[in-house]
Amino acid sequence: METILSVESISKIFGNLTAVDQLSFKVQKGEVIGMLGPNGSGKTTTLSIILSVKQASSGHFSWFNGLSGEMANRRIGSLIEVPYFYPYLNLERNLAITALARGKGENDILRVLDEVGLLKRSKSSYYTLSLGMKQRLALASTLIGDPEVLIFDEPTNGLDPEGIAEVRELIKSQAVKGKTIIMASHILDEVEKVCSSVIILKKGKCIASGKVSELLNKKQIVIIESDDSDLLSVLINQNRSCKVLSKEDKQFTIEIETDYTPSDLNSWLFSKGIILNRLEPKHLTLESQFLELVGKTQNL
């Protein structure tokens, strides 16, 4: 698989603060990668460095096998933090500046405005737009010239639920087209729904990375319940593939190993004389995984 971005040991130090600490990762062509982390974890700084807006204190990165700076950026559509446009210019003029900076013609402007639902406002001044519309315009500017890579930093900021769903669909539609997408967000549900892989940052360090499915399948949680809760408790504690997480009345929440299915558990308990009234797999979310990972690394 073709590597689109290679980041090797980049660090960024502001005075006494290490915003990014020896961060390394690779992004493959066609991958939709989410960058997760609490506020101040270094997501935006990392994106700013790989877009050459900020200079790394150490380490290096390269796009498309050896490019960086403006040559790489012309092939990337990016939305970092909040939209930055000229308030006194209309939408078309603002996008014309983006198109010219990217070395593209101005004939793509109306298409992208239509794609984000702002075609009717093309002659309006930027300052007359609502926050959500400004965010849509920023998304439109990333699509100018049909770039190979898209980078979004909190793309749903300021959008209403309908707008969030539209942006999600927009990102998914770009992913279907084979675009490589890097999306930083602290809205985990958003990342889970859109991204195939994630990098989890905390205090500038990568604390976990990999496919979303792999992260979520690292363990299974099931809720079980039986009338004979005393025997059930004894049996579960005997089973090395199970670990009790919590107990409430007759209900147990247990974690089972990945090679052991809920069905295996049910068969084993039945063979020991337990009939379960309830066997409910609990689906893990990225949010719960993220919170656990971040919690585990409190001492970082």
Add this chain to the structure above:
Amino acid sequence: MKNIVKLEFIKTFGYPGFRTIILLHAILFLLVVTIGSQIHLSIQGLRIDKLFAFPHIWATFSWIGSWFNLLLGIIVIILVGNEHQFRTFRKQLIDGLSRNQILYSKMVIITILALYALLIVLLTGLIFGIIYSNNITISSVFEKTPYVLVLFVQSFAYMMLGMLFAFIFKSNALSIVTFILFFFPIEPILRVFFPSEIDQFFPIKIISNLTPMPDFVGITTSDLIQINGSSPASLQNMGIMPESLSVGIATIVCIGYIIIFYFITKQIVKQQNF
């Protein structure tokens, strides 16, 4: 390069503040030269209108034009400061401009504004010269036109210095205040501590002296001197205006300063986190 010029035109000429200040600049210049040309002193032998006739008009208009160069410097500060305020430099870097292109795009505007300063003086000078000259000859029209080219260099230098301050301070207010204070009193105070041989090479002094005040006395009394046969009067002979570097040397030194301003700004842009 074509793209840079085009995008710079969109954002600069689309900015209402820019259009207003340029309009103000043109109106103020036209107002001053029109009022100046209407002043008549009834002193025998004194011909104020000679200041507005060829060839002296180029020195007069270049000098008056230089009064408004500060305004051009302030326009450039506002244009660069706005980019910092709107964080549009950052966006353009992300969109694919290089740091050098960011700098060149602003230098395109500086060149256009310096050309505008030159053209407004050239065109009004031609019109007023034709109106106020009795005997128009080709040589009288072109004799002192280099003054207008010097005005181009001077306004370019003002704007390059303005741009340097805007990239250093990023804020419009701070840059404008520092820019004005640098002209007065910061540099004049600094010059006090240096002997006159060094003092005359300070940047503001060099830039300001490119378009010296015309020798009003010498020009307006030249007819009287010719009649009386006395030695020519001048502000310098009378000790009113001090001797300074020749315009040629001052222009070369000024171009040197423009190059220095350019390289300092380039270093700042190269290292700045946008």
